[in-house]
Amino acid sequence: MIIKITFLGTGTSTGVPMIGCQCKVCSSPDTRDKRLRSSVLVNVIKENEPATGILIDAGPDFRQQMLVHGITSLEGILLTHEHRDHIAGLDDVRAFNFLSHNPVAVYAEKRVLNALQKTFEYAFTGSYFPGLPRMKLHPIDLEPFAINGVSVIPVRAMHGSLPVLGFRIGPFGYLTDVKDIEEKELDKFRGVDVFVVSTVQKTPHRTHFSLSEAVDAAKRVGAPRTYLTHLSHCLGPYVELSHELPDGIRLAYDGMILELPFTGT
């Protein structure tokens, strides 16, 4: 069994380039400096079985991300929190409804599901007509749960005053939009082969890890490989910033694919 990680987006809420910005990063010709809003696809691939595709977050670039990567089915969408850059694309699950003739399973905390029902009110009126996005909402808490037999472990972190969830799926850990995390929660990521953590800038931020705070969290987890995501143009160009990072910590970029052996479920 293998787990295939595809970085669909690695940018902060504005994306990179940011509209109207002429800075060195926003005008860089390097494709690794073009960042859609953060999202990752986790494919769990067992021999002789269809892959289980689990998406983490569905921001405003969701449709484009599905098209670029030729994604034709999703077994579940995990949401870290309800900020627009993580949920705004959910209207476009309609295409998956047409393909599968079923609602798309969405897993998030109750507070986040309530926010979805407000944001996409027209989809939850109870009266259905063709063309409405259909989502089956699964409330989750900190208890592990399974999608198609694949175990998902939620991890609590704080995004300023907003509680958010990170997720561990076998050898892969994903933690975005975080400013604080207790040691016992960070412990849930210990032993992963790949850890993904967010940062937006080098200077301190009220609701996000700075670069040094993200590096510190990565060192505490101690994964052989850590990738930074949710990056803003303030951090500098891919090539320059890459040289400033400690061993084992790299920048994620849109379209990056990792494959890891996965022995558990």
Ligand SMILES: [Zn+2]
């Ligand atoms: Zn965000």
Ligand SMILES: [Zn+2]
């Ligand atoms: Zn810029």
Ligand SMILES: [Zn+2]
């Ligand atoms: Zn956020």
